[in-house]
Amino acid sequence: MSRREPQALDPAIVEQAIQWLVRVRFNQADEQTQRSFEHWLQQRPEHGLAWQRVETLGDDFEGVPAQLARQTLAGSRQGMRRRESLKLLGVLATVGTAAWLGRDYTPVPAMLAQQRSSTGERRRFQLDDGSLVQLNSDSAVDSEFDAQRRLIILRRGEIIVSVGADQRSHPARPLWVQSRDGLMQAHSSRFLVRERDDGTLVAAQEGSVTLFPGARQTPASRSVQAGDQLLFTSTGVRTLSDTGLDPWSWGDGVISARNMRLGDFIAELSRYRPGVLRCAEEVADRRVSGTFQLADNDQVLALIAQSLHLHVDYRTRYWVTVTAAS
Incomplete structure:
Protein backbone atom coordinates (compact mmCIF):
# COMPACT_ATOMS: atom_id res chain seq x y z
CA MET A 1 0.00 0.00 0.00
CA SER A 2 1.41 3.37 -0.95
CA ARG A 3 1.96 5.91 1.76
CA ARG A 4 -0.37 8.88 1.58
CA GLU A 5 1.44 12.19 1.22
CA PRO A 6 0.29 15.03 3.44
CA GLN A 7 -2.03 17.56 1.87
CA ALA A 8 -0.10 20.30 0.08
CA LEU A 9 -0.49 23.74 1.62
CA ASP A 10 0.02 27.21 0.24
CA PRO A 11 3.55 28.25 1.31
CA ALA A 12 2.15 31.66 2.28
CA ILE A 13 -0.19 30.02 4.81
CA VAL A 14 2.63 27.89 6.22
CA GLU A 15 4.72 31.05 6.55
CA GLN A 16 1.89 32.70 8.49
CA ALA A 17 1.68 29.66 10.77
CA ILE A 18 5.44 29.83 11.41
CA GLN A 19 5.13 33.50 12.33
CA TRP A 20 2.30 32.71 14.75
CA LEU A 21 4.33 29.88 16.26
CA VAL A 22 7.18 32.23 17.08
CA ARG A 23 4.76 34.82 18.51
CA VAL A 24 2.82 32.48 20.78
CA ARG A 25 5.48 29.87 21.62
CA PHE A 26 8.79 31.74 21.66
CA ASN A 27 7.58 35.09 22.94
CA GLN A 28 5.25 35.99 25.80
CA ALA A 29 1.89 36.39 24.08
CA ASP A 30 -0.46 39.01 25.55
CA GLU A 31 -4.25 38.82 25.48
CA GLN A 32 -4.52 40.77 22.22
CA THR A 33 -2.03 38.46 20.50
CA GLN A 34 -3.98 35.43 21.69
CA ARG A 35 -7.24 36.84 20.33
CA SER A 36 -5.62 37.67 16.99
CA PHE A 37 -4.13 34.18 16.78
CA GLU A 38 -7.51 32.57 17.51
CA HIS A 39 -9.14 34.74 14.84
CA TRP A 40 -6.53 33.66 12.29
CA LEU A 41 -7.07 29.97 13.16
CA GLN A 42 -10.81 30.25 12.54
CA GLN A 43 -10.60 32.11 9.24
CA ARG A 44 -9.93 29.08 7.02
CA PRO A 45 -9.63 25.28 7.50
CA GLU A 46 -6.16 25.44 5.89
CA HIS A 47 -4.99 27.66 8.76
CA GLY A 48 -5.81 24.93 11.29
CA LEU A 49 -4.04 22.28 9.21
CA ALA A 50 -0.95 24.45 8.78
CA TRP A 51 -0.91 25.16 12.50
CA GLN A 52 -1.09 21.43 13.33
CA ARG A 53 2.00 20.73 11.23
CA VAL A 54 3.98 23.76 12.39
CA GLU A 55 2.98 23.46 16.05
CA THR A 56 4.21 19.86 16.17
CA LEU A 57 7.50 20.89 14.59
CA GLY A 58 7.76 23.72 17.10
CA ASP A 59 8.10 21.18 19.93
CA ASP A 60 11.51 20.34 18.49
CA PHE A 61 12.72 23.87 19.27
CA GLU A 62 11.52 24.21 22.84
CA GLY A 63 14.14 26.22 24.72
CA VAL A 64 15.85 27.57 21.61
CA PRO A 65 16.17 31.38 21.52
CA ALA A 66 13.30 33.03 19.62
CA GLN A 67 15.48 34.56 16.91
CA LEU A 68 17.18 31.24 16.23
CA ALA A 69 13.82 29.47 16.20
CA ARG A 70 12.44 32.04 13.75
CA GLN A 71 15.37 31.61 11.37
CA THR A 72 15.36 27.83 11.67
CA LEU A 73 11.62 27.33 11.29
CA ALA A 74 11.64 29.57 8.24
CA GLY A 75 13.68 26.90 6.51
CA SER A 76 10.89 24.32 6.80
CA ARG A 77 7.99 25.79 4.80
CA GLN A 78 7.57 22.98 2.29
CA GLY A 79 5.93 19.82 3.60
CA MET A 80 7.53 19.31 7.03
CA ARG A 81 8.81 15.90 5.92
CA ARG A 82 12.03 14.16 6.87
CA ARG A 83 14.04 15.26 3.85
CA GLU A 84 13.17 18.92 4.57
CA SER A 85 14.40 18.50 8.14
CA LEU A 86 17.90 17.93 6.74
CA LYS A 87 17.90 21.54 5.58
CA LEU A 88 17.66 22.67 9.18
CA LEU A 89 21.15 21.40 9.90
CA GLY A 90 22.57 23.81 7.36
CA VAL A 91 20.55 26.69 8.76
CA LEU A 92 21.64 25.97 12.32
CA ALA A 93 25.28 25.71 11.29
CA THR A 94 25.22 29.21 9.80
CA VAL A 95 23.79 31.13 12.76
CA GLY A 96 26.48 30.61 15.37
CA THR A 97 24.95 27.68 17.27
CA ALA A 98 27.94 25.38 17.61
CA ALA A 99 27.51 25.07 21.37
CA TRP A 100 23.85 24.21 21.02
CA LEU A 101 24.51 21.62 18.33
CA GLY A 102 27.38 20.20 20.37
CA ARG A 103 25.04 18.85 23.03
CA ASP A 104 24.38 15.10 22.97
CA TYR A 105 20.61 15.57 22.82
CA THR A 106 19.17 18.32 20.64
CA PRO A 107 15.90 18.73 18.77
CA VAL A 108 17.59 17.97 15.45
CA PRO A 109 18.38 14.26 16.15
CA ALA A 110 14.78 13.77 17.30
CA MET A 111 13.54 15.25 14.03
CA LEU A 112 15.75 12.87 12.04
CA ALA A 113 15.14 9.77 14.17
CA GLN A 114 14.44 6.42 12.53
CA LEU A 240 9.40 9.10 43.01
CA SER A 241 6.34 9.90 45.05
CA ASP A 242 3.12 8.29 43.87
CA THR A 243 1.12 10.80 41.82
CA GLY A 244 -1.73 8.38 41.20
CA LEU A 245 -0.87 7.83 37.51
CA ASP A 246 -0.41 4.31 36.17
CA PRO A 247 2.72 4.84 34.02
CA TRP A 248 1.98 1.74 31.91
CA SER A 249 -1.62 2.58 31.00
CA TRP A 250 -0.86 4.49 27.79
CA GLY A 251 0.44 1.26 26.28
CA ASP A 252 -3.18 0.05 26.34
CA GLY A 253 -4.47 3.34 24.90
CA VAL A 254 -5.79 4.72 28.18
CA ILE A 255 -4.83 7.09 30.97
CA SER A 256 -5.49 5.48 34.35
CA ALA A 257 -5.58 7.66 37.46
CA ARG A 258 -6.15 6.90 41.13
CA ASN A 259 -6.87 9.92 43.34
CA MET A 260 -4.65 11.98 41.02
CA ARG A 261 -4.35 15.73 41.38
CA LEU A 262 -6.36 17.42 38.59
CA GLY A 263 -3.48 19.73 37.64
CA ASP A 264 -1.20 16.72 37.16
CA PHE A 265 -3.92 14.84 35.25
CA ILE A 266 -4.48 17.75 32.83
CA ALA A 267 -0.72 18.11 32.31
CA GLU A 268 -0.54 14.40 31.43
CA LEU A 269 -3.55 14.61 29.11
CA SER A 270 -2.01 17.64 27.36
CA ARG A 271 0.74 15.35 25.99
CA TYR A 272 -1.84 13.79 23.68
CA ARG A 273 -3.32 16.85 21.97
CA PRO A 274 -1.79 19.71 19.93
CA GLY A 275 -1.95 23.26 21.21
CA VAL A 276 -2.43 24.47 24.78
CA LEU A 277 -4.41 22.62 27.47
CA ARG A 278 -4.39 24.36 30.84
CA CYS A 279 -5.89 23.91 34.29
CA ALA A 280 -6.81 26.93 36.43
CA GLU A 281 -5.10 27.06 39.82
CA GLU A 282 -8.46 27.30 41.56
CA VAL A 283 -9.30 23.71 40.60
CA ALA A 284 -5.83 22.18 40.26
CA ASP A 285 -5.99 20.35 43.62
CA ARG A 286 -9.24 18.51 42.90
CA ARG A 287 -8.83 14.75 42.57
CA VAL A 288 -9.43 12.46 39.58
CA SER A 289 -9.91 8.69 39.56
CA GLY A 290 -10.80 6.44 36.65
CA THR A 291 -9.62 4.99 33.35
CA PHE A 292 -10.09 7.13 30.24
CA GLN A 293 -9.62 6.42 26.53
CA LEU A 294 -6.83 8.49 24.98
CA ALA A 295 -8.33 8.20 21.49
CA ASP A 296 -10.85 10.95 22.34
CA ASN A 297 -9.45 13.37 24.90
CA ASP A 298 -12.27 15.84 24.27
CA GLN A 299 -14.56 13.16 25.68
CA VAL A 300 -12.16 12.73 28.61
CA LEU A 301 -12.44 16.45 29.35
CA ALA A 302 -16.23 16.26 29.16
CA LEU A 303 -16.34 13.36 31.62
CA ILE A 304 -13.98 15.08 34.03
CA ALA A 305 -15.97 18.30 33.80
CA GLN A 306 -19.20 16.48 34.59
CA SER A 307 -17.82 14.53 37.54
CA LEU A 308 -15.89 17.40 39.14
CA HIS A 309 -18.27 20.26 38.29
CA LEU A 310 -15.82 21.99 35.93
CA HIS A 311 -16.09 24.18 32.86
CA VAL A 312 -14.00 23.44 29.76
CA ASP A 313 -13.37 26.68 27.87
CA TYR A 314 -12.57 26.05 24.19
CA ARG A 315 -11.26 29.33 22.85
CA THR A 316 -10.25 27.21 19.88
CA ARG A 317 -9.47 23.52 19.48
CA TYR A 318 -5.86 24.45 20.19
CA TRP A 319 -6.42 26.67 23.24
CA VAL A 320 -8.36 24.98 26.04
CA THR A 321 -8.65 25.88 29.73
CA VAL A 322 -10.29 23.91 32.53
CA THR A 323 -11.88 26.11 35.19
CA ALA A 324 -14.51 25.92 37.91
CA ALA A 325 -18.10 25.78 36.70
CA SER A 326 -20.08 28.90 37.49
Whole structure:
Protein backbone atom coordinates (compact mmCIF):
# COMPACT_ATOMS: atom_id res chain seq x y z
CA MET A 1 0.00 0.00 0.00
CA SER A 2 1.41 3.37 -0.95
CA ARG A 3 1.96 5.91 1.76
CA ARG A 4 -0.37 8.88 1.58
CA GLU A 5 1.44 12.19 1.22
CA PRO A 6 0.29 15.03 3.44
CA GLN A 7 -2.03 17.56 1.87
CA ALA A 8 -0.10 20.30 0.08
CA LEU A 9 -0.49 23.74 1.62
CA ASP A 10 0.02 27.21 0.24
CA PRO A 11 3.55 28.25 1.31
CA ALA A 12 2.15 31.66 2.28
CA ILE A 13 -0.19 30.02 4.81
CA VAL A 14 2.63 27.89 6.22
CA GLU A 15 4.72 31.05 6.55
CA GLN A 16 1.89 32.70 8.49
CA ALA A 17 1.68 29.66 10.77
CA ILE A 18 5.44 29.83 11.41
CA GLN A 19 5.13 33.50 12.33
CA TRP A 20 2.30 32.71 14.75
CA LEU A 21 4.33 29.88 16.26
CA VAL A 22 7.18 32.23 17.08
CA ARG A 23 4.76 34.82 18.51
CA VAL A 24 2.82 32.48 20.78
CA ARG A 25 5.48 29.87 21.62
CA PHE A 26 8.79 31.74 21.66
CA ASN A 27 7.58 35.09 22.94
CA GLN A 28 5.25 35.99 25.80
CA ALA A 29 1.89 36.39 24.08
CA ASP A 30 -0.46 39.01 25.55
CA GLU A 31 -4.25 38.82 25.48
CA GLN A 32 -4.52 40.77 22.22
CA THR A 33 -2.03 38.46 20.50
CA GLN A 34 -3.98 35.43 21.69
CA ARG A 35 -7.24 36.84 20.33
CA SER A 36 -5.62 37.67 16.99
CA PHE A 37 -4.13 34.18 16.78
CA GLU A 38 -7.51 32.57 17.51
CA HIS A 39 -9.14 34.74 14.84
CA TRP A 40 -6.53 33.66 12.29
CA LEU A 41 -7.07 29.97 13.16
CA GLN A 42 -10.81 30.25 12.54
CA GLN A 43 -10.60 32.11 9.24
CA ARG A 44 -9.93 29.08 7.02
CA PRO A 45 -9.63 25.28 7.50
CA GLU A 46 -6.16 25.44 5.89
CA HIS A 47 -4.99 27.66 8.76
CA GLY A 48 -5.81 24.93 11.29
CA LEU A 49 -4.04 22.28 9.21
CA ALA A 50 -0.95 24.45 8.78
CA TRP A 51 -0.91 25.16 12.50
CA GLN A 52 -1.09 21.43 13.33
CA ARG A 53 2.00 20.73 11.23
CA VAL A 54 3.98 23.76 12.39
CA GLU A 55 2.98 23.46 16.05
CA THR A 56 4.21 19.86 16.17
CA LEU A 57 7.50 20.89 14.59
CA GLY A 58 7.76 23.72 17.10
CA ASP A 59 8.10 21.18 19.93
CA ASP A 60 11.51 20.34 18.49
CA PHE A 61 12.72 23.87 19.27
CA GLU A 62 11.52 24.21 22.84
CA GLY A 63 14.14 26.22 24.72
CA VAL A 64 15.85 27.57 21.61
CA PRO A 65 16.17 31.38 21.52
CA ALA A 66 13.30 33.03 19.62
CA GLN A 67 15.48 34.56 16.91
CA LEU A 68 17.18 31.24 16.23
CA ALA A 69 13.82 29.47 16.20
CA ARG A 70 12.44 32.04 13.75
CA GLN A 71 15.37 31.61 11.37
CA THR A 72 15.36 27.83 11.67
CA LEU A 73 11.62 27.33 11.29
CA ALA A 74 11.64 29.57 8.24
CA GLY A 75 13.68 26.90 6.51
CA SER A 76 10.89 24.32 6.80
CA ARG A 77 7.99 25.79 4.80
CA GLN A 78 7.57 22.98 2.29
CA GLY A 79 5.93 19.82 3.60
CA MET A 80 7.53 19.31 7.03
CA ARG A 81 8.81 15.90 5.92
CA ARG A 82 12.03 14.16 6.87
CA ARG A 83 14.04 15.26 3.85
CA GLU A 84 13.17 18.92 4.57
CA SER A 85 14.40 18.50 8.14
CA LEU A 86 17.90 17.93 6.74
CA LYS A 87 17.90 21.54 5.58
CA LEU A 88 17.66 22.67 9.18
CA LEU A 89 21.15 21.40 9.90
CA GLY A 90 22.57 23.81 7.36
CA VAL A 91 20.55 26.69 8.76
CA LEU A 92 21.64 25.97 12.32
CA ALA A 93 25.28 25.71 11.29
CA THR A 94 25.22 29.21 9.80
CA VAL A 95 23.79 31.13 12.76
CA GLY A 96 26.48 30.61 15.37
CA THR A 97 24.95 27.68 17.27
CA ALA A 98 27.94 25.38 17.61
CA ALA A 99 27.51 25.07 21.37
CA TRP A 100 23.85 24.21 21.02
CA LEU A 101 24.51 21.62 18.33
CA GLY A 102 27.38 20.20 20.37
CA ARG A 103 25.04 18.85 23.03
CA ASP A 104 24.38 15.10 22.97
CA TYR A 105 20.61 15.57 22.82
CA THR A 106 19.17 18.32 20.64
CA PRO A 107 15.90 18.73 18.77
CA VAL A 108 17.59 17.97 15.45
CA PRO A 109 18.38 14.26 16.15
CA ALA A 110 14.78 13.77 17.30
CA MET A 111 13.54 15.25 14.03
CA LEU A 112 15.75 12.87 12.04
CA ALA A 113 15.14 9.77 14.17
CA GLN A 114 14.44 6.42 12.53
CA GLN A 115 11.11 6.10 14.32
CA ARG A 116 8.89 9.01 15.41
CA SER A 117 5.36 9.64 16.58
CA SER A 118 3.46 12.91 16.35
CA THR A 119 1.44 14.58 19.10
CA GLY A 120 -1.48 12.33 20.03
CA GLU A 121 -0.10 9.37 18.06
CA ARG A 122 1.03 6.08 19.60
CA ARG A 123 2.96 3.63 17.46
CA ARG A 124 4.63 0.24 17.75
CA PHE A 125 7.31 -1.42 15.66
CA GLN A 126 9.57 -4.44 15.81
CA LEU A 127 13.37 -4.39 15.75
CA ASP A 128 15.59 -6.94 13.99
CA ASP A 129 16.19 -8.87 17.23
CA GLY A 130 12.47 -9.41 17.77
CA SER A 131 12.07 -6.65 20.37
CA LEU A 132 8.78 -4.76 20.25
CA VAL A 133 8.97 -1.01 20.90
CA GLN A 134 5.91 1.13 21.66
CA LEU A 135 6.22 4.88 21.12
CA ASN A 136 4.09 7.21 23.19
CA SER A 137 2.85 10.57 21.91
CA ASP A 138 5.52 12.90 20.47
CA SER A 139 8.40 10.43 20.84
CA ALA A 140 11.47 9.53 18.79
CA VAL A 141 14.05 6.73 18.87
CA ASP A 142 17.01 5.37 16.96
CA SER A 143 18.52 1.89 17.19
CA GLU A 144 22.14 0.81 16.71
CA PHE A 145 22.89 -2.93 16.71
CA ASP A 146 26.31 -4.52 16.29
CA ALA A 147 27.92 -7.86 17.11
CA GLN A 148 28.40 -6.96 20.78
CA ARG A 149 25.23 -5.16 21.84
CA ARG A 150 21.76 -3.90 21.03
CA LEU A 151 21.30 -0.18 21.66
CA ILE A 152 18.07 1.86 21.60
CA ILE A 153 18.55 5.64 21.77
CA LEU A 154 15.62 7.59 23.19
CA ARG A 155 15.73 10.95 21.44
CA ARG A 156 12.51 12.28 22.92
CA GLY A 157 9.38 11.17 24.73
CA GLU A 158 8.57 7.72 26.08
CA ILE A 159 8.84 4.06 25.10
CA ILE A 160 7.81 0.64 26.34
CA VAL A 161 10.20 -2.13 25.26
CA SER A 162 9.28 -5.82 25.17
CA VAL A 163 12.69 -7.45 24.81
CA GLY A 164 13.16 -9.92 21.95
CA ALA A 165 14.97 -13.25 22.19
CA ASP A 166 17.72 -12.11 19.76
CA GLN A 167 17.72 -15.56 18.14
CA ARG A 168 20.23 -14.56 15.44
CA SER A 169 22.95 -14.12 18.06
CA HIS A 170 24.30 -16.81 20.40
CA PRO A 171 24.42 -15.91 23.17
CA ALA A 172 21.88 -13.09 23.04
CA ARG A 173 23.49 -9.66 23.00
CA PRO A 174 22.83 -7.35 25.96
CA LEU A 175 20.17 -4.72 25.35
CA TRP A 176 20.89 -1.13 26.33
CA VAL A 177 18.89 2.09 26.21
CA GLN A 178 20.51 5.52 26.10
CA SER A 179 18.81 8.76 27.12
CA ARG A 180 20.16 12.26 27.64
CA ASP A 181 20.81 11.31 31.30
CA GLY A 182 22.82 8.13 30.81
CA LEU A 183 22.59 4.43 30.00
CA MET A 184 20.31 1.60 31.09
CA GLN A 185 20.93 -2.14 30.72
CA ALA A 186 17.82 -4.29 30.59
CA HIS A 187 17.58 -7.52 32.57
CA SER A 188 13.82 -7.29 32.15
CA SER A 189 11.51 -8.67 29.49
CA ARG A 190 9.37 -5.50 29.56
CA PHE A 191 10.34 -2.05 30.75
CA LEU A 192 9.46 1.61 30.28
CA VAL A 193 11.66 4.69 29.75
CA ARG A 194 10.31 8.26 29.80
CA GLU A 195 12.23 11.48 29.25
CA ARG A 196 10.95 14.15 31.66
CA ASP A 197 12.03 17.71 32.31
CA ASP A 198 13.60 16.62 35.62
CA GLY A 199 15.28 13.43 34.41
CA THR A 200 14.68 9.98 32.91
CA LEU A 201 11.99 7.78 34.46
CA VAL A 202 12.56 4.02 34.30
CA ALA A 203 10.08 1.29 35.31
CA ALA A 204 10.25 -2.50 35.05
CA GLN A 205 7.53 -5.16 34.96
CA GLU A 206 9.78 -8.23 35.28
CA GLY A 207 13.43 -8.62 36.20
CA SER A 208 15.36 -5.38 36.55
CA VAL A 209 17.00 -2.47 34.71
CA THR A 210 20.46 -1.30 35.78
CA LEU A 211 21.11 2.46 35.65
CA PHE A 212 24.39 4.11 34.63
CA PRO A 213 23.96 7.89 35.10
CA GLY A 214 26.10 10.26 33.07
CA ALA A 215 27.09 10.90 29.48
CA ARG A 216 29.74 8.16 29.62
CA GLN A 217 29.35 4.68 31.03
CA THR A 218 30.05 4.88 34.75
CA PRO A 219 29.72 2.31 37.55
CA ALA A 220 26.10 1.26 38.03
CA SER A 221 24.37 3.24 40.75
CA ARG A 222 20.99 1.56 41.18
CA SER A 223 18.73 -1.06 39.64
CA VAL A 224 15.02 -0.71 39.03
CA GLN A 225 13.31 -3.86 40.26
CA ALA A 226 10.09 -5.37 38.93
CA GLY A 227 7.09 -3.30 39.92
CA ASP A 228 9.19 -0.23 40.79
CA GLN A 229 10.17 3.00 39.07
CA LEU A 230 13.06 5.42 39.59
CA LEU A 231 14.08 8.78 38.18
CA PHE A 232 17.71 9.43 37.32
CA THR A 233 19.75 12.32 35.98
CA SER A 234 23.39 12.56 34.91
CA THR A 235 24.32 13.08 38.57
CA GLY A 236 22.21 10.60 40.49
CA VAL A 237 19.07 8.59 41.15
CA ARG A 238 16.00 9.25 43.28
CA THR A 239 12.71 7.60 44.10
CA LEU A 240 9.40 9.10 43.01
CA SER A 241 6.34 9.90 45.05
CA ASP A 242 3.12 8.29 43.87
CA THR A 243 1.12 10.80 41.82
CA GLY A 244 -1.73 8.38 41.20
CA LEU A 245 -0.87 7.83 37.51
CA ASP A 246 -0.41 4.31 36.17
CA PRO A 247 2.72 4.84 34.02
CA TRP A 248 1.98 1.74 31.91
CA SER A 249 -1.62 2.58 31.00
CA TRP A 250 -0.86 4.49 27.79
CA GLY A 251 0.44 1.26 26.28
CA ASP A 252 -3.18 0.05 26.34
CA GLY A 253 -4.47 3.34 24.90
CA VAL A 254 -5.79 4.72 28.18
CA ILE A 255 -4.83 7.09 30.97
CA SER A 256 -5.49 5.48 34.35
CA ALA A 257 -5.58 7.66 37.46
CA ARG A 258 -6.15 6.90 41.13
CA ASN A 259 -6.87 9.92 43.34
CA MET A 260 -4.65 11.98 41.02
CA ARG A 261 -4.35 15.73 41.38
CA LEU A 262 -6.36 17.42 38.59
CA GLY A 263 -3.48 19.73 37.64
CA ASP A 264 -1.20 16.72 37.16
CA PHE A 265 -3.92 14.84 35.25
CA ILE A 266 -4.48 17.75 32.83
CA ALA A 267 -0.72 18.11 32.31
CA GLU A 268 -0.54 14.40 31.43
CA LEU A 269 -3.55 14.61 29.11
CA SER A 270 -2.01 17.64 27.36
CA ARG A 271 0.74 15.35 25.99
CA TYR A 272 -1.84 13.79 23.68
CA ARG A 273 -3.32 16.85 21.97
CA PRO A 274 -1.79 19.71 19.93
CA GLY A 275 -1.95 23.26 21.21
CA VAL A 276 -2.43 24.47 24.78
CA LEU A 277 -4.41 22.62 27.47
CA ARG A 278 -4.39 24.36 30.84
CA CYS A 279 -5.89 23.91 34.29
CA ALA A 280 -6.81 26.93 36.43
CA GLU A 281 -5.10 27.06 39.82
CA GLU A 282 -8.46 27.30 41.56
CA VAL A 283 -9.30 23.71 40.60
CA ALA A 284 -5.83 22.18 40.26
CA ASP A 285 -5.99 20.35 43.62
CA ARG A 286 -9.24 18.51 42.90
CA ARG A 287 -8.83 14.75 42.57
CA VAL A 288 -9.43 12.46 39.58
CA SER A 289 -9.91 8.69 39.56
CA GLY A 290 -10.80 6.44 36.65
CA THR A 291 -9.62 4.99 33.35
CA PHE A 292 -10.09 7.13 30.24
CA GLN A 293 -9.62 6.42 26.53
CA LEU A 294 -6.83 8.49 24.98
CA ALA A 295 -8.33 8.20 21.49
CA ASP A 296 -10.85 10.95 22.34
CA ASN A 297 -9.45 13.37 24.90
CA ASP A 298 -12.27 15.84 24.27
CA GLN A 299 -14.56 13.16 25.68
CA VAL A 300 -12.16 12.73 28.61
CA LEU A 301 -12.44 16.45 29.35
CA ALA A 302 -16.23 16.26 29.16
CA LEU A 303 -16.34 13.36 31.62
CA ILE A 304 -13.98 15.08 34.03
CA ALA A 305 -15.97 18.30 33.80
CA GLN A 306 -19.20 16.48 34.59
CA SER A 307 -17.82 14.53 37.54
CA LEU A 308 -15.89 17.40 39.14
CA HIS A 309 -18.27 20.26 38.29
CA LEU A 310 -15.82 21.99 35.93
CA HIS A 311 -16.09 24.18 32.86
CA VAL A 312 -14.00 23.44 29.76
CA ASP A 313 -13.37 26.68 27.87
CA TYR A 314 -12.57 26.05 24.19
CA ARG A 315 -11.26 29.33 22.85
CA THR A 316 -10.25 27.21 19.88
CA ARG A 317 -9.47 23.52 19.48
CA TYR A 318 -5.86 24.45 20.19
CA TRP A 319 -6.42 26.67 23.24
CA VAL A 320 -8.36 24.98 26.04
CA THR A 321 -8.65 25.88 29.73
CA VAL A 322 -10.29 23.91 32.53
CA THR A 323 -11.88 26.11 35.19
CA ALA A 324 -14.51 25.92 37.91
CA ALA A 325 -18.10 25.78 36.70
CA SER A 326 -20.08 28.90 37.49
